[in-house]
Amino acid sequence: MSRSGRLDDAARDPIPFRPFSPGTQPPYDAPAYLSTRARHPARPLVTAPHTVTETTGPCFTPSRFPALADISATDGRAAQGERIIVNGRVLDEDGRPVPHTMLEIWQANAAGRYAHLVDQHNAPLDPHFRGVGRVFSDEQGNWRIVTIKPGAYPWRNHANAWRPNHIHFSLFGQGFAQRLVTQMYFPGDPLLPLDPIFNSIPDAAARDRLISSFDLETTQPEYALGYRFDIVLRGRGATPFEDGEHR
Amino acid sequence: MPTATASQTIGPYWHLLEEKGWDDLTRFGPVPEGAARITLTGVVTDGDGAPVADGCVEVWQADPPASDDFLGWGRAATDAQGRYSFTTLKPGPVPGRGDARQAPHIAITLLARGLLKPLVTRAYFAGEALNDTDPLLAAIEDPARRDTLLAREAGDGVWQFDIRLQGEGDGRAETVFLDV
Numbered sequence: 005m006s007r008s009g010r011l012d013d014a015a016r017d018p019i020p021f022r023p024f025s026p027g028t029q030p031p032y033d034a035p036a037y038l039s040t041r042a043r044h045p046a047r048p049l050v051t052a053p054h055t056v057t058e059t060t061g062p063c064f065t066p067s068r069f070p071a072l073a074d075i076s077a078t079d080g081r082a083a084q085g086e087r088i089i090v091n092g093r094v095l096d097e098d099g100r101p102v103p104h105t106m107l108e109i110w111q112a113n114a115a116g117r118y119a120h121l122v123d124q125h126n127a128p129l130d131p132h133f134r135g136v137g138r139v140f141s142d143e144q145g146n147w148r149i150v151t152i153k154p155g156a157y158p159w160r161n162h163a164n165a166w167r168p169n170h171i172h173f174s175l176f177g178q179g180f181a182q183r184l185v186t187q188m189y190f191p192g193d194p195l196l197p198l199d200p201i202f203n204s205i206p207d208a209a210a211r212d213r214l215i216s217s218f219d220l221e222t223t224q225p226e227y228a229l230g231y232r233f234d235i236v237l238r239g240r241g242a243t244p245f246e247d248g249e250h251r
Numbered sequence: 252m253p254t255a256t257a258s259q260t261i262g263p264y265w266h267l268l269e270e271k272g273w274d275d276l277t278r279f280g281p282v283p284e285g286a287a288r289i290t291l292t293g294v295v296t297d298g299d300g301a302p303v304a305d306g307c308v309e310v311w312q313a314d315p316p317a318s319d320d321f322l323g324w325g326r327a328a329t330d331a332q333g334r335y336s337f338t339t340l341k342p343g344p345v346p347g348r349g350d351a352r353q354a355p356h357i358a359i360t361l362l363a364r365g366l367l368k369p370l371v372t373r374a375y376f377a378g379e380a381l382n383d384t385d386p387l388l389a390a391i392e393d394p395a396r397r398d399t400l401l402a403r404e405a406g407d408g409v410w411q412f413d414i415r416l417q418g419e420g421d422g423r424a425e426t427v428f429l430d431v
Contacts, residue, residue: 016346016347016348016349016350017348017349021431024254024255025254025255028254028255028257029255029257029258029368030257030258030259030367030368031367032366032367032368032370034367037260037365037367039260039364039365040365040366040367041298041365042297042298042299042301042365042416042417043297043298043303043363043364043365043366043416043417044298044365044366044416044417045370045416045417045425045426045428046298046417046418046425047396047425047427047428049428049429049430050387050390050391050427050428050429050430051390051429051430052371052373052387052429052430052431053348053386054431055345055346055347055348055353056313056345056346057311057312057313057345057353057356057358057373058358058431060313060317061311061324062311062317062322062323062324063317063322064322068279068322097252097253097254097255098252099252108268110264110265110267110268112264118264118267119267120263120264120266120267122263122264122266122305123263123264134267135267136267136268172259172261172262172264172265174261174268180311180358180360180431181431183309183360183369184255184256184258185258185259185260185261185362185369186256186257186258186259187259187260201259201260201367202259204367205257207257210254210257211257213253213256213257214256214257214259235256236252236253236254236255236256237255237256238255239252239255
């Protein structure tokens with residue numbers, strides 16, 4: 005489909021996105037995360053073969069959706085906390101960069117409080133930290149934000165429950181079925197083994213890929229620590245075997 | 252190669268992303284000739300029949316084709332009663348796989364606290380002749396289940412599409428959710 009044109013024959017049999025690998029995505033029903041109890045579907049999902057509806061998606065541009073890559077200060081005033089640089093690449097499952105795609109991020113401040121009315125955690129708000137950013141990947145899929153390391157905060161899921169430090173990410177990719185909303189965690193966080201949201205992902209390797217790595221190359225002297233977080237979106241077509249054949 | 256990154260819940264504080272006007276897909280430009288502006292609205296309820304008051308509803312439509320004036324995508328928050336509402340253009344049919352034609356529909360992604368990954372469904376329009384031959388609707392044998400995918404005209408240009416996350420109650424059946 006051309007951007008301004010009509011749906012043509014090429015739209016009739018678009019290349020579908022690949023099914024997710026078993027165990028790499030959380031279930032809808034995860035009893036340890038109490039909010040899933042009344043919100044998970046009880047009936048099986050209906051398989052929807054991918055059509056133009058699923059294989060195409062919105063095209064966000066910085067002209068309509070301005071980027072905000074440095075959220076560590078507001079109106080020139082530095083936010084409280086530990087300044088960090090988070091960067092990474094957006095790739096697909098075949099290792100191809102996903103260029104010019106929008107990433108939305110949001111997070112709590114250094115004290116573990118969101119600039120959100122519903123968040124009544126008894127920790128200070130920071131007038132210089134709103135906690136919302138937006139960036140676009142470049143031609144090679146690279147992106148970078150400057151922010152403040154978010155604090156842990158309590159929640160009422162179970163006794164003495166605390167969420168590990170995390171940054172929320174939202175991506176759209178190149179088609180409706182590539183939509184991804186996830187959370188990035190920090191290495192060595194003692195709360196990770198206790199967190200029902202993180203541990204809802206059955207596959208340990210898939211879980212661990214939500215943990216960013218400390219990145220000395222990105223770290224800037226006298227300025228900020230660097231962290232790396234690569235994001236992989238669904239690939240298109242059949243699953244490649246290791247010998248390169250497709251099934 | 253690594254597999255796709257795992258999904259996590261959008262949580263209760265996603266409203267930090269919310270911007271005024273994103274629920275109006277027609278905000279960038281004039282309504283093209285022959286297109287009809289509609290309202291798509293409904294209430295999202297959970298398995299207890301309680302409103303989902305912190306949900307993020309996103310819509311995407313492949314028709315009318317995207318342009319500088321029409322992104323084809325919108326986002327709305329549910330309110331305290333679980334209600335969401337979009338202003339958009341009524342879609343026409345789009346190609347299906349093979350020689351199939353799909354009935355006009357709007358794809359919906361629901362994200363919320365308690366949803367570790369998105370729930371996806373489609374709103375079709377009750378009364379469209381193509382609904383009888385739409386491949387996805389035809390794949391759902393139980394008419395009561397199929398009906399959950401039909402938006403009903405509730406007034407001039409206003410289409411009602413309620414979403415029930417789980418179970419039956421209050422005269423509502425669990426919405427058909429899609430594995431995409």
